[in-house]
Amino acid sequence: MLIRQRIVRQTLLVLYFLLSYDGVQGEIKLSKLEDLELEKQLKLLNKPAVKTIKTKYGDTYDCVDFYKQPAFDHPLLKNHNFHPKMKATKTVALLELFLLKELLKMILSDKDIFHPPEGIAFESTLSNINNNSEPTKSYMSSRGYKLATVQIPYDPNNKFAGAGMSATLWNPRIESQQHTACRLKIQKGSDILQAGWRVDPTLYRDTKTRSFIHFQAGNTHCFNTLCPGFVIVNSKFPVDVSFDTIQQRGDKKVWEITLFIERDLANGNWWLLYDVNNEQVGFWRQEIFTKLTSFANNVEWGGVAYSSPSVSEPPMGSSCFPVGDPAYDAYCRRLNVLNDKGETVHIDKTNVRVTDPNHYGIMDEPHWRGAKYQHMIFYGGPGGFETLC
Secondary structure: OHHHHHHHHHHHHHHHHHHHOOOOOOOOOOOHHHHHHHHHHHHHHOOOOOEEEEOOOOOEEEEEOHHHOHHHHOHHHOOOOOOHHHHHHOOOEEEEHHHHHOHHHHHHOOOOOOOOOOOOOOOOOOOOOOOOOOOOOOOOOOOOEEEEEEEOOOOOOOOEOEEEEEEEOOOOOOOOOEEEEEEEEEEEOOEEEEEEEEEOHHHHOOOOOEEEEEEEEOOEEEEOOOOOOEEEOOOOOOOOOEOOOOOOOOOOOOOEEEEEEEEOOOOOOEEEEEOOOOEEEEEEOHHHOOOOOOOEOEEEEEEEEEEOOOOOOOOEEOOOOOOOOOOOOEEEEEEEEEOOOOOEEEOOOOEEEEOOOOOOEEEEEOOHHHOOOOOEEEEEEOOOOOOOO
């Protein structure tokens, strides 16, 4: 491990100086963003791993001391006060080593990870097609970006301390310059938190179904732990884990992921919780935000998909239009939010948004089969692909 780190570090240092040098006409020069990314990776390599783990799915993770994880490289998190539980356990953090291995390739060829194509960034503003009282708002990146979602009716006075869902896991066929996802999103102004699953060759360098997190703070946005901001407290749940058991159409047994995003009412940090047991995975410190330093005022659930302008629309969910059957459709269920007192509130009213009904659809069932607390949505579509549904 130490030999590998030393070789990679030396290689990156050589590339750093060669690619940054513009004294010779015709040589490649890194952009400021690429330069910062490379500098970040060099800092990361200087943090020795406590141990290295290779999962049965082929992913490799470096475990580092809790206090040396990348989250604390954020300038606003330098002088941090740890949660008492974290001080006691001193949990190790997982670093995405397989992404580091791709760094050289991305610098020299594929720069999407440094300069996301228009549409890969998530919305920075609210949208509600069923509420004429809401002022018209624009998207930060709307071209090639499709939604089949439901959201809380717009009200700037909403105060949500979090939200949750259970969602089935699917593996739509995705090509390069495409991605598709199912996600929970909470938002206030330009600050956004998201979690769910996605198939994203640009982000993950493969077409597996993986969990993801994403935050947007003003004009800054970041997936997983690719930049400082998310503090990991539990090494059992990597934020980019791949799922080996995926839903198939007609399966009687369903395969789900359950997650929550919850605000700590004591200190304002936003926690990511996994599984029905509400296992703490990590948190975003409130200091990195400007709007989500207080409560969120919008929550949204459902499917999203992106393709570049030159590529056809990708499939979403089960890759078929929903028919209202959990065995055949992608779904999100048990939609709920937390009020400003931290109490769970089950959602009865939502507004539907489908930006491309020719390729995607959604069915909204506030009381699935008459159940009082079982708000369920079915979503999906073939995109531009032919389907045998």
